[in-house]
Amino acid sequence: MPVAQKLVNYIQERQGHQPIVGELAPGYDPIACLKRKTRGVEKIGSDFLPVVISDRAQGDFEFNYEAMPDFIYIGQENPENLPDTFRLLVDAQFWKPRPNAFPYFIASEAEEMKSYESPLKFIRLTYPDLTDDILEILRKDKTVVVVLSTHRRNGLGEQRAAMHRLMKAGVDVPVILHREYNEADIESVQLKSAADLGALLLDGFGNGIMLHDDAVPAQILDQTMFGILQAAKVRISKTEYISCPSCGRTLYDLQTTIARIKEATSHLKGLKIGIMGCIVNGPGEMADADYGYVGAGRNQISLYKGKECLVKNIPEEEAVERLVQLIKDNGDWK
Structure with a gap:
């Protein structure tokens, strides 16, 4: 405000x-x-x-x-x-x-x-x-x-x-x-x-x-x-992050997770990463993201490549490292 x-x-x-x-x-x-x-x-x-x-x-x-x-x-x-x-x-x-x-x-x-x-x-x-x-x-x-x-x-x-x-x-x-x-x-x-x-x-x-x-x-x-x-989407010079504002459906620590993901991926110039609280609106809100990190339940996370969910219901404590590995596996870790 x-x-x-x-x-x-x-x-x-x-x-x-x-x-x-x-x-x-x-x-x-x-x-x-x-x-x-x-x-x-x-x-x-x-x-x-x-x-x-x-x-x-x-x-x-x-x-x-x-x-x-x-x-x-x-x-x-x-x-x-x-x-x-x-x-x-x-x-x-x-x-x-x-x-x-x-x-x-x-x-x-x-x-x-x-x-x-x-x-x-x-x-x-x-x-x-x-x-x-x-x-x-x-x-x-x-x-x-x-x-x-x-x-x-x-x-x-x-x-x-x-x-x-x-x-x-x-x-x-x-x-x-x-x-x-x-x-x-x-x-x-x-x-x-x-x-x-x-x-x-x-x-x-x-x-x-x-x-x-x-x-x-x-x-x-x-x-x-x-x-x-x-x-303005006319020149991409750094990693871009898309995140929801969080609500009652978010069952993990969104703010801390955003900070951890940024720390791990901020050098990936031109990549767009969605970090969403839940599967209700998350996949739609991050529809143009290259990768997605989406809450799937209490302390459960699903990972996306584009619009496709590739990793489902993994423990929250593993999810950031698994996201990094997913990016590497797809050749986008530079």
């Missing part, structure tokens, strides 16, 4: 915002939620997975190697201790040609951008920046990726309007969804960014995401971005 109340409060903050004038792109179906078609630029856009851009302009270069960003924005600085394997965004006026560094422009530099020779360029724009002249530049320059930002109270609405403007104009440029927050509380920035970016990703918009918050460690923001992409 506290998290739900935080979300309600955040959405209500948009009340009374300045109207956002926009037009729906012809042929857009909000129910179908089809991915917006874009060109590919250096593995961004087209059918490539959405990228994560980490804002490290403040000089924080500590990384969690289980949530490594695809690109790093370094601003004006060019740290000597970063390996060449990192792909960098550098403010255009400080950029020098390097195989792993790409210029990052702002709207006022759009004309100047034409003279830069780089296989990949980024330009930060807002909805009001999408003038006919800017759209023409984006249409012609096939090396550009837009970093779409917003300063509106209803930033979600403005970014959605910007995406429709690009579609209506026939501009297939890849777009990175960018949001800035000023939240010292990690949970708050996670909740707000998930609400703002998740909705657009579910609309089929966005070829990557980028977050900024001076008060939150960059590693936490990186983990948050990967979590948002996974929750």
Whole structure:
């Protein structure tokens, strides 16, 4: 409930915002939620997975190697201790040609951008920046990726309007969804960014995401971005767990079991595991899981591979180890 109340409060903050004038792109179906078609630029856009851009302009270069960003924005600085394997965004006026560094422009530099020779360029724009002249530049320059930002109270609405403007104009440029927050509380920035970016990703918009918050460690923001992409089912980067909330039919310690299963399997990138209290609703709720752990009676567990129950009524104390073995037997232990 506290998290739900935080979300309600955040959405209500948009009340009374300045109207956002926009037009729906012809042929857009909000129910179908089809991915917006874009060109590919250096593995961004087209059918490539959405990228994560980490804002490290403040000089924080500590990384969690289980949530490594695809690109790093370094601003004006060019740290000597970063390996060449990192792909960098550098403010255009400080950029020098390097195989792993790409210029990052702002709207006022759009004309100047034409003279830069780089296989990949980024330009930060807002909805009001999408003038006919800017759209023409984006249409012609096939090396550009837009970093779409917003300063509106209803930033979600403005970014959605910007995406429709690009579609209506026939501009297939890849777009990175960018949001800035000023939240010292990690949970708050996670909740707000998930609400703002998740909705657009579910609309089929966005070829990557980028977050900024001076008060939150960059590693936490990186983990948050990967979590948002996974929750939107557009990029799977870690094990996913599906669990019921538990009820009177659950005859084993669900919370402890979830912790044990996570400890044993959290390294299995891309695997989906269902952990359900009982057989009444469990198999249906975890229908798209790769493996399932389902209560079958008091201290009794059944194990599933997909929708098929392969191991029935085993003692609870053996079940986690048997689940691990089942995953190994089917070649999914990596």
